[in-house]
Amino acid sequence: MRSFEIPDYFTSELISKIKNFRRYADKRKEDFSPTLLDFGKVKFYIARHFGFCFGVQNAIEIAYKALNENPGKRIYLLSEMIHNPEVNDDLREQGINFIQDALGNQFITWNEITRDDIVIIPAFGTTLETMKILEEKGIDYRKYNTTCPFVEKVWNRSEIIGRKGFTIIIHGKHLHEETRATFSHVKESAPSLIVRNIDEAKIVANKIAGKIPTGEFLEIFKDKYSRGFNPEVHLNKLGVVNQTTMLAEETQAIANLLRNALKEKFGEANLKEHFADNRDTLCYATNDNQTATKKLLVTDADLALVVGGYNSSNTSHLYELLSSKFKTYFIKDKNELLSRNKIRHFCLKEKSVKISENYLPTKNEIKIAITSGASCPDSEVEAVIKKIVSLVDEESLRIKEPEISVLYL
Ligand code: SF4
Numbered sequence: 001m002r003s004f005e006i007p008d009y010f011t012s013e014l015i016s017k018i019k020n021f022r023r024y025a026d027k028r029k030e031d032f033s034p035t036l037l038d039f040g041k042v043k044f045y046i047a048r049h050f051g052f053c054f055g056v057q058n059a060i061e062i063a064y065k066a067l068n069e070n071p072g073k074r075i076y077l078l079s080e081m082i083h084n085p086e087v088n089d090d091l092r093e094q095g096i097n098f099i100q101d102a103l104g105n106q107f108i109t110w111n112e113i114t115r116d117d118i119v120i121i122p123a124f125g126t127t128l129e130t131m132k133i134l135e136e137k138g139i140d141y142r143k144y145n146t147t148c149p150f151v152e153k154v155w156n157r158s159e160i161i162g163r164k165g166f167t168i169i170i171h172g173k174h175l176h177e178e179t180r181a182t183f184s185h186v187k188e189s190a191p192s193l194i195v196r197n198i199d200e201a202k203i204v205a206n207k208i209a210g211k212i213p214t215g216e217f218l219e220i221f222k223d224k225y226s227r228g229f230n231p232e233v234h235l236n237k238l239g240v241v242n243q244t245t246m247l248a249e250e251t252q253a254i255a256n257l258l259r260n261a262l263k264e265k266f267g268e269a270n271l272k273e274h275f276a277d278n279r280d281t282l283c284y285a286t287n288d289n290q291t292a293t294k295k296l297l298v299t300d301a302d303l304a305l306v307v308g309g310y311n312s313s314n315t316s317h318l319y320e321l322l323s324s325k326f327k328t329y330f331i332k333d334k335n336e337l338l339s340r341n342k343i344r345h346f347c348l349k350e351k352s353v354k355i356s357e358n359y360l361p362t363k364n365e366i367k368i369a370i371t372s373g374a375s376c377p378d379s380e381v382e383a384v385i386k387k388i389v390s391l392v393d394e395e396s397l398r399i400k401e402p403e404i405s406v407l408y409l
């Protein structure tokens with residue numbers, strides 16, 4: 001396993017101990033049972049897999065390398081490095097400026113960027129249009145390009161099926177940096193359409209069945225299809241790829257729905273010509289995090305905590321999974337734990353930050369399921385755990401070494 005150089009303050013002794021304990025006992029990562037971390041009055045059920053993924057560690061290593069190698073130079077990140085406020089704030093404090101916000105709006109105009117500047121491409125990748133601008137300015141953006149190889153894999157997979165005449169359906173959030181980058185690359189080799197969820201996939205299936213007028217379809221998918229997209233022609237041969245951090249089941253459901261719509265239209269015998277059977281393009285980290293989170297659902301936790309940036313796609317899906325069973329709180333860091341009785345958290349449904357009361361039960365032994373997104377430092381998870389313990393029972397934190405064991409389920 002490759003190791004990365006990332007600042008110590010993003011790592012955690014406690015979490016490393018837990019991860020190493022599990023790694024040692026299960027080298028091939030076959031067991032997704034949670035880990036039990038027992039502080040006596042508070043017990044944590046910790047997901048088997050969580051925290052910084054390969055792509056995030058790679059991006060962080062490259063960004064800090066850019067800082068070390070270029071003293072005195074102006075260093076820019078195209079947009080947020082990853083969706084974690086702690087990491088982004090630290091990069092800003094180190095002197096890195098962000099050119100765009102998460103939606104692609106300019107903080108800094110292109111005129112202000114010169115060939116002497118350093119520009120870092122974030123882990124999500126970027127659009128061909130932005131690459132062209134940087135190239136025209138004479139900026140060597142390849143030197144500090146942190147695009148995750150798993151995102152590039154989606155682009156490559158799409159290109160292969162696109163060259164075979166298939167239209168690419170991208171399951172993703174059309175304003176998300178990664179989906180904007182994927183759409184930009186993919187549309188070069190094939191007609192492309194971004195589908196957000198199963199409801200939008202049903203509209204595509206209805207169009208395949210000829211149940212929706214073309215004008216209406218194009219209006220619904222405004223800004224989500226490639227130039228010259230003709231639904232009468234371009235929905236007859238489809239392949240589905242996804243933003244690497246979507247919910248696995250949702251991508252599968254979308255692929256099945258479209259596959260069935262094409263089977264209805266062209267017949268089972270001709271299906272191969274009309275649907276590219278493409279294994280989903282979620283990355284390993286998304287898969288592992290979601291599998292490990294589903295195992296948390298088997299526990300008898302009193303509540304669940306998900307730690308990560310509020311605009312993090314992969315983290316929000318972990319929240320969705322956990323909230324199907326538990327009262328779940330999506331928090332960005334330990335500061336959201338305002339007191340024993342009050343928590344500030346992100347409400348995904350309302351897209352707003354709320355304060356809730358009495359989030360910790362009043363009983364002798366509290367059981368909490370906890371996980372974090374692929375862009376969340378382990379140090380943040382440790383800080384949350386310790387803050388909870390200190391709010392419930394300061395004494396446990398001071399005198400007791402927590403016990404670590406596997407919660408076989
Ligand atoms: S979540 Fe997956 S695709 Fe995204 S940066 Fe991490 S490894 Fe890469």
